Amino acid sequence: MRLExxxxxxxxxxxxxxxxxxxxxxxxxxxxxxxxxxxLAPTWGALVKGGFGSVxxxxxxxxxxxxxxxxxxxxxxxxxxxxxxxxxxxxxYAGAIAAVAVGGMHGGAGFEAHPALLxxxxxxxxxxxxxxxxLGPALLKARLGVDEVVTTLLLNFIVLLAVSALLDGPMKxxxxxxxxxxxxxxxxLELGKLVQGTRVHSGLLLAAxxxxxxxxxMKYSVFGFDLRALGANARAASFAGVPPLRxxxxxxxxxxxxxGLAGAIEVAGRTSYVTLDMSPGYGxxxxxxxxxxxxxxxxxxxxxxxxxxxxxxxxxxxxxxxxPTYIADVIVAASLVSVLVATLLAQYRVRWK
Amino acid sequence: xxxxxxxxxxxxxxxxxxxxxLVANDDISLQLAPxxxxxxxxxxxxxxxxxxxxxxxxxxxxxxxxxxxxxxLPLGQPRAALAAGIGMVHQHFTLADNLTVLxxxxxxxxxxxxxxxxxxxxxxxxxxxxxRFGLGVAPxxxxxxxSVGERQRVEILKALYRGARILILDEPTAVLTxxxxxxxxxxxxxxxAQGLSIIFxxxxxxxxxxxxxxxxxxxxxxxxxQAATAQTHASELARWMVGQEVAPPQARPSEVAQRPVVCALxxxxxxxxxxxxxxxxxxxxxxxxxxxxxxxxxxxxxxxxLLCGLRAASAGQVLLAGEPLRAxxxxxxxxxxxxxxxxxxxxxxxxxxxxxxxxxxxxxxSPLFCRGGWIRRQAARAHARAIEQAFDVRGAGxxxxxxxxxxxxxxxxxxxxxxxxxxxxxxxxxxxxxPTWGLDVGAVAYVQQQLLAAxxxxxxxxxxxxxxxxVLALGDQVAVMHGGHLTPARHRQDWTRESIGxxxxxxxxxx
Numbered sequence: 001m002r003l004e005x006x007x008x009x010x011x012x013x014x015x016x017x018x019x020x021x022x023x024x025x026x027x028x029x030x031x032x033x034x035x036x037x038x039x040l041a042p043t044w045g046a047l048v049k050g051g052f053g054s055v056x057x058x059x060x061x062x063x064x065x066x067x068x069x070x071x072x073x074x075x076x077x078x079x080x081x082x083x084x085x086x087x088x089x090x091x092x093y094a095g096a097i098a099a100v101a102v103g104g105m106h107g108g109a110g111f112e113a114h115p116a117l118l119x120x121x122x123x124x125x126x127x128x129x130x131x132x133x134x135l136g137p138a139l140l141k142a143r144l145g146v147d148e149v150v151t152t153l154l155l156n157f158i159v160l161l162a163v164s165a166l167l168d169g170p171m172k173x174x175x176x177x178x179x180x181x182x183x184x185x186x187x188x189l190e191l192g193k194l195v196q197g198t199r200v201h202s203g204l205l206l207a208a209x210x211x212x213x214x215x216x217x218m219k220y221s222v223f224g225f226d227l228r229a230l231g232a233n234a235r236a237a238s239f240a241g242v243p244p245l246r247x248x249x250x251x252x253x254x255x256x257x258x259x260g261l262a263g264a265i266e267v268a269g270r271t272s273y274v275t276l277d278m279s280p281g282y283g284x285x286x287x288x289x290x291x292x293x294x295x296x297x298x299x300x301x302x303x304x305x306x307x308x309x310x311x312x313x314x315x316x317x318x319x320x321x322x323x324p325t326y327i328a329d330v331i332v333a334a335s336l337v338s339v340l341v342a343t344l345l346a347q348y349r350v351r352w353k
Numbered sequence: 354x355x356x357x358x359x360x361x362x363x364x365x366x367x368x369x370x371x372x373x374x375l376v377a378n379d380d381i382s383l384q385l386a387p388x389x390x391x392x393x394x395x396x397x398x399x400x401x402x403x404x405x406x407x408x409x410x411x412x413x414x415x416x417x418x419x420x421x422x423x424x425x426l427p428l429g430q431p432r433a434a435l436a437a438g439i440g441m442v443h444q445h446f447t448l449a450d451n452l453t454v455l456x457x458x459x460x461x462x463x464x465x466x467x468x469x470x471x472x473x474x475x476x477x478x479x480x481x482x483x484x485r486f487g488l489g490v491a492p493x494x495x496x497x498x499x500s501v502g503e504r505q506r507v508e509i510l511k512a513l514y515r516g517a518r519i520l521i522l523d524e525p526t527a528v529l530t531x532x533x534x535x536x537x538x539x540x541x542x543x544x545x546a547q548g549l550s551i552i553f554x555x556x557x558x559x560x561x562x563x564x565x566x567x568x569x570x571x572x573x574x575x576x577x578x579q580a581a582t583a584q585t586h587a588s589e590l591a592r593w594m595v596g597q598e599v600a601p602p603q604a605r606p607s608e609v610a611q612r613p614v615v616c617a618l619x620x621x622x623x624x625x626x627x628x629x630x631x632x633x634x635x636x637x638x639x640x641x642x643x644x645x646x647x648x649x650x651x652x653x654x655x656x657x658x659l660l661c662g663l664r665a666a667s668a669g670q671v672l673l674a675g676e677p678l679r680a681x682x683x684x685x686x687x688x689x690x691x692x693x694x695x696x697x698x699x700x701x702x703x704x705x706x707x708x709x710x711x712x713x714x715x716x717x718x719s720p721l722f723c724r725g726g727w728i729r730r731q732a733a734r735a736h737a738r739a740i741e742q743a744f745d746v747r748g749a750g751x752x753x754x755x756x757x758x759x760x761x762x763x764x765x766x767x768x769x770x771x772x773x774x775x776x777x778x779x780x781x782x783x784x785x786x787x788p789t790w791g792l793d794v795g796a797v798a799y800v801q802q803q804l805l806a807a808x809x810x811x812x813x814x815x816x817x818x819x820x821x822x823x824v825l826a827l828g829d830q831v832a833v834m835h836g837g838h839l840t841p842a843r844h845r846q847d848w849t850r851e852s853i854g855x856x857x858x859x860x861x862x863x864x
Binding site (some may be wrong): 238241 | 702
């Protein structure tokens with residue numbers, strides 16, 4: 001079996017690819033649903049309804065999508081430049097801790113400043129924490145060729161343990177009855193809700209605006225050109241005068257910074273303090289979302305809402321028909337694989353022998 | 354063709370192979386007689402490589418059949434081709450540098466489960482084969498220490514050791530000096546006398562006429578002509594190959610004796626291994642083409658990268674118009690250096706980005722095309738369109754990815770980017786590394802004409818090429834590279850093919 005590049009990639013094939021991918025995903029996960037002994041239609045009905053079927057369902061889905069947009073953006077920016085940042089999870093926690101360090105109720109009061117100023121300082125600190133965390137691995141890669149997949153991945157564990165130490169030490173909330181959780185954010189720093197009585201907060205708008213901003217940056221700026229050129233062909237990019245080291249460093253700062261912001265926005269919008277389980281792997285899901293969106297910042301919004309909806313819907317479906325929530329992971333994973341395969345097939349033709 | 358004397362050893366019939374919409378081989382039939390050297394002639398992209406890849410089992414044809422020694426050859430199986438007695442010597446050697454000659458030859462011929470390697474047996478057989486065909490190589494020498502000519506002999510020995518009776522040589526002289534080529538031709542004559550049959554692939558007319566008894570000419574995937582070499586001549590072959598008469602650009606030598614030095618290298622050292630410069634001095638003058646000849650891999654890439662801003666000198670000095678040269682592409686472009694890299698796909702363009710972005714990529718940082726970090730799209734696209742029109746870049750349009758361009762059009766895009774300054778000025782210095790490599794005849798003529806025109810407009814041109822004909826056709830001054838050393842540049846008339854060949858082999862003192 002061999003793959004041959006098609007002479008021309010038809011726009012129709014590229015448009016049909018995601019539809020085929022969804023069909024394949026449905027088929028695979030339907031088999032699992034049947035295997036679990038549940039009826040198909042009610043199961044899918046419950047999942048869709050749970051994720052997208054009501055104002056409440058939408059609010060939950062969008063709440064879940066907010067950090068996913070940001071970690072997805074972090075992955076998309078870095079991957080575009082061939083900087084494989086697997087460390088968004090750690091960067092998110094670093095950002096969350098930095099946010100609480102600036103805006104938390106230390107000793108019952110916290111820093112005194114105008115809330116808007118403090119909020120800005122909190123976001124800057126979070127972005128810086130995430131950015132600096134990625135800068136090291138990026139420079140190591142650019143200067144010494146150290147594999148950034150390994151360094152960023154392993155940094156996740158280091159950061160998580162460091163956060164754990166902080167939650168049991170200097171950042172510990174004395175009123176938390178021994179639970180490892182940080183002091184809470186000053187209440188005036190919490191982000192407002194978009195819809196009363198739900199958990200959707202204005203962080204969603206911030207995340208969407210960031211995605212739009214990154215898209216504009218990638219498409220219309222010289223830095224965006226540098227990033228795309230370096231990712232597509234590093235030798236040709238250097239030949240044309242793209243500064244490789246500076247570009248990689250800026251990409252790292254942007255990607256890590258966005259992931260750090262995800263942590264701050266989670267704290268300010270949803271949890272108001274840091275715990276060790278505040279992220280159920282948002283950093284890793286971000287990679288999936290970025291790939292689903294083929295690294296496009298705007299398509300990423302849709303991918304994040306889709307994944308969030310499946311995760312939320314699976315929770316409520318599981319309560320109704322008793323299929324384990326892991327079906328959500330299967331759906332997300334299968335859709336990623338089938339989107340990749342479908343895109344490949346739109347661009348390549350399979351020849352048998 | 355007549356086939357009355359002896360049955361052919363090889364018969365290919367109706368071979369057709371498509372790649373998507375491209376028909377690489379279109380109903381090709383050919384025969385090879387015992388003891389014959391068949392020249393397979395054609396431009397780059399005419400389908401020669403595809404045809405022999407099919408013969409050797411790397412590709413399966415869409416139609417057609419192959420008979421070897423009267424027996425049908427199973428298609429698409431290199432193993433079957435080897436067993437039938439077909440041996441292939443690739444243009445790029447497939448040898449392991451850190452193994453000995455004997456190891457390289459024996460590699461792959463012994464069975465996996467065989468408990469011990471039968472060294473003495475293999476050595477005796479290798480020496481025997483070498484003696485019989487006049488290919489003397491020390492069996493215990495490390496391949497890494499051998500010269501290119503010797504490596505090629507090892508490749509041929511490898512095929513003969515496996516019992517090849519039909520030998521395919523793919524552009525065998527591309528990496529050789531003229532003297533090494535002569536030695537190869539003598540070896541081939543000896544092998545033919547022993548009853549071997551040879552397919553000799555080349556795009557160089559003179560060589561094919563010299564070596565082959567019969568020649569088959571391919572163009573655009575079809576056999577357009579075949580003839581006995583005794584009954585044809587170079588210009589007829591050229592016409593068949595190209596399909597029309599092509600007049601080579603007339604290089605009028607530049608007349609003025611002393612012109613100002615634009616760029617000077619003084620005792621420059623850089624790099625290591627094969628890609629290094631070991632004390633290179635050179636002066637590039639305005640209105641003159643300085644051509645650097647040499648077998649590729651002797652430091653030409655280091656020289657090109659140095660003058661393209663990708664590499665700095667570790668010792669010595671490079672001056673551009675009296676100023677020390679900075680190893681920064683953007684600085685060079687701003688100082689009027691036009692750069693044409695050797696590897697147009699890998700270095701010249703970013704294939705995934707659109708044509709227009711590639712057309713302005715070198716000057717994107719200039720205030721003409723960028724304001725406050727944002728690309729001035731309208732200005733940039735207008736400039737890209739100007740390049741597209743001035744240099745006749747066809748095929749894709751401004752928004753298509755650059756990889757959709759054909760080789761010739763891609764090279765025109767790179768030429769246009771380098772030569773077409775937005776202010777209408779001419780470049781001060783042009784660094785062209787293998788600018789016509791792999792292009793069709795029309796594109797070659799176009800590129801050469803552009804270089805000549807730029808020279809006449811006053812640019813200093815450094816042309817690095819391993820095509821001796823190109824060097825002699827275009828160079829006002831010629832220098833030869835070998836092992837990181839460069840001979841002094843001399844007038845074209847002061848060189849002969851022979852003296853250049855000697856210098857390419859390192860036989861001339863560089864002092």
